[in-house]
Amino acid sequence: MAQLLRLDASPRRSRSHTRTLAGEFVARWSASRPDDTVIRRDLGHEPPPHVTEEWIAAAFTTPGERTPRMREALAYSDQVVDELFAADVLVLAVPMYNFGVPAMLKAYIDQIVRVGRTFAFDPEAAAPYTPLVSGKRAFVIVGTGDAGYEMGGPLASMNHVEPYLRTALGFLGIDDVEFVYTGNDEFGGERLQRSLERARNRVAELTTERKAVDVAG
Template identity: 50%
Template sequence: MTRVLHLDASARPGRSDRRPHGSHTRRLSAQFVEEWRRQRPTDHIDYRDIGRQSPSPISGDWIHAAFTKEPDREPWMREALKESDRLVDELLAADVIIAAVPMYNFGVPAGFKAYIDNIVRVGRTFGFDRNRQGPPYWPMLSDANKHLIILSARGDAGYDPGGVLAHANHVEPHLRTVFGYLGIDKVDCIAVEYDEFGDDRLAESLDQAERRIRQAVETLAATTAPPVSA
C-alpha cells in the first residue's frame, strides 16, 4: 500500500474554489488528494496543516540535542527533539509527498521553513562523518523511492526556468535542493501564476494546473505499488 503525506503551508484558510480569498495551493493539494483517492481509495494519507499550526523553530537546545548521539542524549534532549521526531517519522513513512507551498516574498512561508529545519536531521535523514573519504555529508533516503510533488502559487508570472523572474524564485529550487540533500530527487512541480491580477490569466493558469494534477496523479498512481484490495 502506498502512503501519501499531504502538507499544506498556506496561511490562507480554505480553498480558493470554495471561499473568497481562499488558498490556491490548498485548492490544488485537495484536488490532488481527491483524485488520488478516486484512483486508489485504499491508500493511506497523512495530513499536516503547517499553515495553521507550524512546527516550532529550532533552538539552541534543539541543535545541541540533534548533534548528540542518540545513546548519549539526556531526557531533556529527547524532549527537545520530540516534535522533530514525529515529523521525520511521517516523512520516512511516506512514499509520495504533496507539498503545497505558496511563494511568500520570493521564498517559502516561515512555517514551512521551520518544517524543513525539523526534518533535515543528522543521523536520520542525512549522514555526516568528518572522517569519511570524499564529501562528509550523504543522503539517507536515496533508496527509499520517494516522490515529491510541489504545488505552488505566485502573484506574478515568469518564475519557471527560463522565465523573466526565474532568478527570483526561491521556492521550487530551494525545495529541490533540500529534499535532494536528503535523497529525494524525484520531483514534479505545478504552479499557479497571476494571483495578484485575478483576471482571465489566473483562471487559465488554474485550469492548466488542474489538468496537470490529473495527469500527474494518473501517471504516479500507475507507477507506484498497487493498492491493497478492500
C-alpha cells in the same frame, strides 16, 4: 498500498489556491487508489517550532546520551521524520512568500533535516554527506501572485522556492520532485482562471500518469 503525506503551508483557507489544488491532487489520487492512506500536516495553521540551542545540542548528541530535556526538544522533529519515512508520496502546497518558501515550511524543513536520521555526516569521508531517505516521489504545488517563475520563465531568476526545495529535499535523497505552478493571484480575473486551469490539468495528468501509478504499486 502507499501512504501519501500532504503538507499545506498556506495560512489561507478556502482562498488558498495551493490548498485547493493539493486537495484536488489528493482527491484524484485517492479515487484511483482507495486503499492508499493519506496523512495531512497543516503547517499553515500549526506552524512547526523553530530550532533552538537545546534542539541543536540534542541533534548532535548520540541518542543514548540524550537527557530527557534533549529528547523533549527533539520530540516534534522525531515525529515529522517518522512521518516522512512512512510516506511514499509527498504533496506540498507552497505559496511563494517574498520569492522563497513561507517561514512555516522553512521551519518544517529545519525539523526534518536531521543528522543521523535523514542524512549521515562523516567528516573523514571523501563525500561527507550521505542521504538517508530513498524511494519517495514529491509533488510541489507552488502558488504565486505574479506569473512566469517556472524554470525558463521570465521571472525564473527570482524563484527561490524551486531551487531551494530541490536542494533541501535532494540533500535527504528525495530527487524525484515534480513542480506545478499556479500564478496571477494578484491579477485575478481571466488571467488567474487560466493559470488555475493549467495547474488543474497538470494535476490531473500527474495523478494518472504511469510513473505515479508505479509509486503506488
